[in-house]
Amino acid sequence: MNASPILIRLQEITRHFQQGELRVEVLKGISLEVAAGEFIALRGTSGSGKSTLMHILGLLDRPTAGRYLLQGEDVARLPDDRLSELRNQMFGFIFQTFYLVPYITALENVVLPGLYGPQTGRRLRQRGEELLDQVGLSDRMTFRPGQLSGGQQQRVALARALINDPEVLLADEPTGQLDSTTSAEILQLLGDIHQQGRTLVLVTHDAATASHAQREILLHDGQLREG
């Protein structure tokens, strides 16, 4: 593992939320290193702070304190636009509830991140079709999310996460809304994606799901326990 360079380094990350008078400490000093090409499962019960940690990893949220070095660069001081750019180029996201835009087609959903990247329209379309083909939806490209099953929607989300060829894939409970057969298929696809050399962080509450990863990290009450 030491052969691979460190991609992400978290140092004493904390995250507090203000709820009225109350200050809720969700993350209480997280230190973590992720090497390029790793497959990590971030396991924890509901309320353990695992989603918040994933949001911070994916630059969707900023930590209250602590340092986050992404490829050696401290992201704390980066302007909003630069964070958008990094999210666009470095990360692919998969969410429990898919987060597909309901009124556009599967293919349009897939190429959505590409609109904010350097790829041209024609190339994007071609790449989107390839990806949908890879996840087995070549005959569903013009369907809207509402016309697809949960498993199919998650495959669309998976294709969307890969459109800009990101370094890191962040999956937050990707099988949380799916039955066991479909879950297995999605996990299989995630395994394939890791095999292609991508870094994968899988957030889950489920030990069986977490067992697919090379390395499992347990999050409990805002603190880490390496498993």
Add this chain to the structure above:
Amino acid sequence: MWFSLKVALASLQAHRLRTLLAMVGVLLGALALTGVQHISRAMLLKAEQETAKLGSNLFMARTGQVAFRPSSPAGRVRQEATTFTLQDARALQDGLPSARLAAPFVSAARPIRFGRTQITCQVVATLPVYSTVRNFRPQLGRFLMWEDEAQRALVCVLGANIAARLFGSPSRALGQQVLIGRSVLRVVGVMEEKGADIAGADQDEQVFVPLSTYLRRMANQTWITGVYLQLAGNADIEAVKESATVILRRRHHIGPGQEDDFSLLTAADTIQLQQQALALVRTLGQISSTISFAVGGLGILSIMVLLVRARRLEIGVRRAVGARRRDILRQFLLEASLMASLGGLLGVILALLLVGVVCHFAKLPMVLDVWLVLGALAGSALLGMTAGAYPAWQAAQVEILDVLKSE
């Protein structure tokens, strides 16, 4: 760019009713602006063409005072008088050195009947020279002749529309007897199609009878409506008007300080009066299109606010996958101006169709002001941008985490 346009259209389509509602306001604004401007321009053009046809040396003296009202560009007699006589017409012809031809006339609305069909026409009782003075000729048969005048003959010449409405076609009208008032008149001619004249009267709805026949046998009156005078080409219109005023005021015993009981009109005057009337129509059109545009802008504003609220998920997802705030801003500005432009485009198309129909039926010349059309379209797009500015800003402020957590 093409793709984001497509996505914008898809999301607008998903909220079809709201989008349509917002577009209607802009549509009406563009419709009012383009429609009114084009029609008033067509009317002016028509008036100018008529003057050119008549020549600038036509001069009319008529009884009563003529006023032009904004409600209609056609002249309206404000105050009738029965003081104008054939002698006045003669006095003008003799007293004005530049007068070449004079065509005194009486104009009155009368029912005309053939068989069981009765319609209303404008009877114009005049002399044969009218045809020359007004440059208005029969397409079939003949115009009034001096013998008709001398014999007070019971003949008439029909305007093209009257002939068509009573007989179906002009050729069937010749030789037939029509009834005007209690007089039976023989149709001896049908006039060419001419449309409205400079004063707004539809010349195809007129029926011409000999002046003497009308005065002695049909109406038994001595006063006439007025006289058309053809002046020499080099006549000084203002000087002629002054002399004519002196002659008529003296003949009608109008003391100093008293108002004229007659009007003197030249083709140029009529155009000027029409321009004044049309300026008012134009201003009203501008006001109403401004109001419509404002309402349309407010409509777009409120609907965009709703749209932004309904599309928070989309905004959050876009931000998560790499859209910068300014990308979101740009997207919603684009959508708002797209909405407005589409409304404007439909309004302009509708207006041009309407103008086409109106010009066709009112026999006005077709006009197309490309700059006005482009201006209306550009204005619509700009309006969309302005109205969309606040909602787009709101959209750009949406926080990713708020969206992800609330779902």
